[in-house]
Amino acid sequence: MLRAPLLAAARSQRMRALIEAVPVTRSVVRRFVSGSATADAVRVARELAADGRKITIDHLGEDTTDAAQATATVQAYEELLTALSEQGLAKGADVSVKLSAVGQFLPGDGEDVALENARKICAAAEAVGATVTLDMEDHTTTDSTLGILRELRAEYPWVGAVLQAYLHRTEQDCRELSGPGSRLRLCKGAYAEPESVAFQDKSEVDKSYVRCLRVLMAGQGYPMVASHDPRMIAIAGKLAADAGRTADDHEYQMLYGIRPEEQKRLAGEGKTMRVYVPCGDEWYGYFMRRLAERPANLAFFLRGLVTR
Numbered sequence: 001m002l003r004a005p006l007l008a009a010a011r012s013q014r015m016r017a018l019i020e021a022v023p024v025t026r027s028v029v030r031r032f033v034s035g036s037a038t039a040d041a042v043r044v045a046r047e048l049a050a051d052g053r054k055i056t057i058d059h060l061g062e063d064t065t066d067a068a069q070a071t072a073t074v075q076a077y078e079e080l081l082t083a084l085s086e087q088g089l090a091k092g093a094d095v096s097v098k099l100s101a102v103g104q105f106l107p108g109d110g111e112d113v114a115l116e117n118a119r120k121i122c123a124a125a126e127a128v129g130a131t132v133t134l135d136m137e138d139h140t141t142t143d144s145t146l147g148i149l150r151e152l153r154a155e156y157p158w159v160g161a162v163l164q165a166y167l168h169r170t171e172q173d174c175r176e177l178s179g180p181g182s183r184l185r186l187c188k189g190a191y192a193e194p195e196s197v198a199f200q201d202k203s204e205v206d207k208s209y210v211r212c213l214r215v216l217m218a219g220q221g222y223p224m225v226a227s228h229d230p231r232m233i234a235i236a237g238k239l240a241a242d243a244g245r246t247a248d249d250h251e252y253q254m255l256y257g258i259r260p261e262e263q264k265r266l267a268g269e270g271k272t273m274r275v276y277v278p279c280g281d282e283w284y285g286y287f288m289r290r291l292a293e294r295p296a297n298l299a300f301f302l303r304g305l306v307t308r
Ligand code: FAD
Pocket: 134, 135, 136, 137, 162, 164, 185, 187, 188, 189, 190, 191, 226, 227, 228, 229, 230, 232, 253, 254, 255, 258, 259, 275, 276, 289, 290, 291, 293, 294, 297
């Protein structure tokens, strides 16, 4: 019931100012975000590597309308990849990039700027043996993001992208994109979307997720199962086994701070488990989407407010 207002608040500058001003917010945010500095993300990457978990790091930021900010985001990724490499953590690592953070929404030539900026991040990743995955934002950006994915893959065939099972179009996108070499991260979807483009009912989203999983597991690419849902994880395991896949040709992914014991269990079983680790100061939108996903997170946050 609170999902829609929380997702609306995720895009409100007035709510952002209010929530960021509350002292307790930061301690709750720390459950989901590794910290402000590159060094925080590197520290978390080392901790996760200790029990066999891989990383994809998101330098937080989105909806940028300032070219200088987009450039700063690219530099932050370059710095992060260099730091991971210096610590011996870059090989097999991944970074997750929101195209709206690197210029997609800039007036005029935003898509071209985002493509150029994403290219720079891909070059930095390739130089240290890491990969890049394009996050997927709201449905108005899907065509643009997949267009940029195609351009990037011409030069960097290992670039991946996220598909959201709540969108009606996604099963077809899975069919079109699951060719040789593709890396597709399937999630349920985290934005407020209208009925005209997205399933609204949780059971419909889950059914779509399974249909998409079937296509990806039977396809020729590398499926990345991004979900904390035990049912989806079990079904993915069965479909992967039916398709003759091994731990080297698909993987599981979860968000930092969510179901860490399950993350360790999957890694301990020899499965490839990657954790999405956000870092940086622009945590507001990301944090609000995590609250919207789970009433218990909101209750935890509100309890913190009243017990201070
Ligand atoms: P749900 O049905 O929402 O949850 C299943 C169970 O997981 C819950 O019962 C609970 O036990 C646990 N859980 C789920 N969410 C939380 C939470 N916030 N806090 C605590 N426990 C929780 N979405 C996008 O729209 N675009 C993206 O690019 C994107 N990238 C993602 C990358 C990764 C690696 C992951 C894991 C998710 C990503 N998402 C993205 C978010 C995703 O769309 C969902 O909103 C989110 O993962 C919750 O869906 P779920 O599959 O875990 O299932």
